[in-house]
Amino acid sequence: MPWRCVLQTLFNWLVLAIVIFFMVPSSQAVTLGSPIILSKPKEALRAEIPVRTGAEDKPYMESLAIDPVAKTEYERLGISPRILDYKPSITLKRNQPDQFLIVVETESPIDADNDPFIDIILGLKWSNGGVAKTYSLMVGDVNKVTVRPGQSLSEIASQIRPQLGNADLDETLLALYKANPDAFIGGSIHRLRAGAQLNKPDASVLSSITPAQAKEFVQEANQAWREQRGESPQSTSPNKAVSQTPSAASGVGEDRLRIGPGSGDEAETRRYIEEIVAQEKALAQTKARVAELEKNIADLQKVLEARKAALNAGEQPLPKSGMDQWGPAVVGLGLTAITGLLLWWLARYSRRAESQPSKTTVADAGSMASANPAAIPPNAAAILSSLDLNLSPPPAQHDADALRVKLNLAKAYITIEDFEAARKALEEILLVSSQVDPQITIAARGLMAEINQRNDH
Structure with missing residues (x-):
């Protein structure tokens, strides 16, 4: 039941995200164009970035302004904040009545000996929105x-x-x-x-x-x-x-x-x-x-429908937990152990009636029984020797279908580029998949390698 609820909730959220994606209009026409480098290598940087606007954006042009980007934002995005060391001047200029330019300037030349490129994040805001874009500016002489x-x-x-x-x-x-x-x-x-x-x-x-x-x-x-x-x-x-x-x-x-x-x-x-x-x-x-996301969602829906039909028909119960599956075995072993202990106690009690009371421990009684096997009835001794009271907890059983559903969920996370959630799901799969289905292990390792490769880029 918990798996079913979780999968149904995830499916609903994914469908909602796709609906929002297609229903929300792409009304943001204010965008930033490609940079124009006006300075030469070893000169103070001067670059211009055109601001592209549409006719529907004219009411907001008067509110256009530069949106400063802090160093913490560079660090959050994993972008080098080296440009901030040169204290760049970022201004918005109007080159025509309805056209704007973002001008980036530095007072001193940018060191390009180690890296001919330098990254910068430019932000622009207006009364009902904003936009930001990352640029890699070529400031050095490259071949x-x-x-x-x-x-x-x-x-x-x-x-x-x-x-x-x-x-x-x-x-x-x-x-x-x-x-x-x-x-x-x-x-x-x-x-x-x-x-x-x-x-x-x-x-x-x-x-x-x-x-x-x-x-x-x-x-x-x-x-x-x-x-x-x-x-x-x-x-x-x-x-x-x-x-x-x-x-x-x-x-x-x-x-x-x-x-x-x-x-x-x-x-x-x-x-x-x-x-x-x-x-x-x-x-x-x-x-x-x-398309890939829709395919993964369709796969999840098929699995949910199949499980729902099986539950309604009573053909396939939900996966049992480890205690539910091994419960009868544990009870049987417990009853056997209790029976053996009762037989042992009866044998010990019969010996006490013939001799003086002894305060020996259970270990002493065991050694006495081994020294004088006639004191314990043969049937009781056989039962005691066959008992192993060091019971280990039964291994947890995992349903292969549940792992496949989780694998499809990891694929969906990768599709929407939520790599952290995908990695967590794959790590949980790899912990137990080798005991269930080697093919699931191979698929999970392949997806993990894909995530690592994307992070490297």
Whole structure:
């Protein structure tokens, strides 16, 4: 009964969480864009982060303000607070009537000898909400950059561009593409492999690129990407056709990211497309996680229904506890022991009637019986010699079905990234699973290894 109640409660909570997830609208249109590094290595840091807002956010723009992030928040999230040692100045500036920028500045250069990247958490609040985002800013001269999941080529190019002299964004994109052709799926700059190591373009690659070539390359890449997505330039209005903004971005163009000023309509279009790709990847990952969670919930529901049907039909009782299962055996052993003690007492009493009373202990009586076996009847002696009163508690029995249900519950915890609860459930399973089903032990150890691997990353 307790297992059934616990599982039913967990199932209800999981269903409620999924319902809330799909019912709550994604109304938060104020987001933070990709960082633009304006300073060079060994210079005082200066970076700009665009604030993207939608038309529905205009009533709240006047209440936009920086939300300072304390050192304790860095420590809670496991992020290095090294940036706070440089006392960064974080300000919110309005570069256009309806556009804002977060400017991050330090008075002194950031030491990048040991680590060319530095982490910072930026927070923004307004009258009815807030948002925070973690950034890894490139402050040192690096020869290789690792692509993070969901990161676009424009974001990387905007950070590495200050190290490439006077190269503009289009030239930086083409140089990165030429220096790392294997990092792009299908040869498209919009499909960058996560985890790929991008080499920094050298001077010879940059010198071989002209601004016209770079612009033409980017235009062709954008056109190919639109055709691959099945979008038609004729479906847009004349004004949109000039900027070549994808039709899928219509209606939300106001909250798209502007990587840098003065980069032209084509560069802005390219960044729009790359950002759509990143959002699609994140959406696909979320859908996969929801599908896995729904599968685990369905498995839990099947187990609950099967147990409920068995209980109603009286075919399968609930798992017995250790005392319930071994109770009759303990009672039988107890009765046997009592019978043996009574026989022993009767034999001892008969001896006392023939001789003087003796104050010997139970151990003395045992030694006397062994010295004079005729004093104890043979049947009683046989019973006494076969008795073992050192009873050990019966081992606790665990139901394999219950462990499988707990294993599915651990999978559900992993799906919703509650690794602490999943680890606790798996540790409880591993304590007893080897005595019940080796397959459950193997599955539990595999999930534990998956949790450890995710924590390492």
